[in-house]
Amino acid sequence: MKINKSFLVLFSVLLLSNSLGAQEGYKPTQENLENRQWFQDAKFGMFVHWGVYSVLGGGGDPGIAEWIMQNKKIPIKQYEKLPSFFNPVDFDAAEWVRMVKDAGMKYITITTKHHDGFAMYDSKISDYNIVDKTPYGKDIIRMLAEECRKQDIKLFFYYSQLDWHHPDYYPRGRTGQGFTGRDESGDWDAYLDYMNGQLTELLTDYGPIGGIWFDGMWDKKDADWKLGTTYQLIHKLQPGALIGSNHHVKPYPGEDFQMFEQDLPGENTTGWQGSHISQLPLEMCLTINGSWGFNLMDQNHKSPKELVHMLVKSAGRNANLLLNVGPMPNGQIQPEHKASLKAMGDWIAENGETIYGTRRGIVAAEDWGVSTQKGKKLYLHILDWDKDVLLVQPFKEKVQSVVFFKDKSKVSHRLDKYGLLLEIPKNKKDGVDTIIEITLK
Incomplete structure (x- = not known):
């Protein structure tokens, strides 16, 4: 792990907060409130789950993708070989963003670090990242951020609070136990400093962003995550950025939108969500097939009609649809998914007036x-x-x-x-x- 001056920025901001819980008393800025309204008006975004796990393509199992390290019990020393095979030479940020616009989408949310701990950007705090560990050696998050600004698409950063790789993610949660090869010891506060340090990088080195999309807190739901510190850090560095967390419970103070995974608000078919629907802006995230990350054997592609119905049903429940694609390891989007996105764009071109800017x-x-x-x-x-x-x-x-x-x-x-x-x-x-x-x- 590399530690450098970026932590100085972090600690100067952390001193502003001594909250151990959520960001109690949080009052959103006017910019934040305006961005919430923009978010509710936008209605449609693209989720991108992409990382070195795409190289394995699900390992031949149609039910596995970005969770392959956990599900196949791959030790860290073996998993760390994957980055040397990750070389997405066909990644074209301009093409991705054009595809998003043609689909009628208004924003992108992309994984900057998933549960495997690998950073898809040029992190200076850890060399376990796409620039230092892959033959590709380029910062795809930077390229995507620059292209989004050019084409007027907002960019959100997914960040996993759960980490199967970092030695200080301890005590272990419900996952990542018994196979990684990590010592059964660690410094939880040091891990939170590491997490906040990476968030500081993302919030200071890539221009204005739409917000942070957290995932993984459910792994240790009773841990002291010191959300007040993290949330205040984000709101101080980018007051307009929106914070959401896929923790499947009632939103905590400091959060700006509420998301529902593979479920329409209030339905809870997965059993994860609970029944609470807040007054915050809402979002439903949905896979375009059956997997979040790239899975070579997953042919469970949803039809354009099914996808349009989910967009309409989301809007009718006051929620956005965040539709996920899992790019292939070469950087391309699967042809089937590109075709479905194009079909959705054709429908929205004719009917967008009944979706954009509406409420339930x-x-x-x-x-x-x-x-x-x-x-x-x-x-x-x-x-x-x-x-x-x-x-x-x-x-x-x-x-x-x-x-x-x-x-x-x-x-x-x-x-x-x-x-x-x-x-x-x-x-x-x-x-x-x-x-x-x-x-x-």
């Missing part, structure tokens, strides 16, 4: 679909309904007009004490999303 509509999510709303414009997204009439209830608002969004033709309707009855002829139904635009009085 006054009509609650139902089995047939959801609603989104922008001022007096209410959009009903009918995703799964095979009958010729739909009764929306309750519906007590007065309406000025009801039209099909696609061609602005009138929708035959009746509004009474039972609700809003809509006639939807077969020739007006869309195979993906039949959108009805209601202008409220």
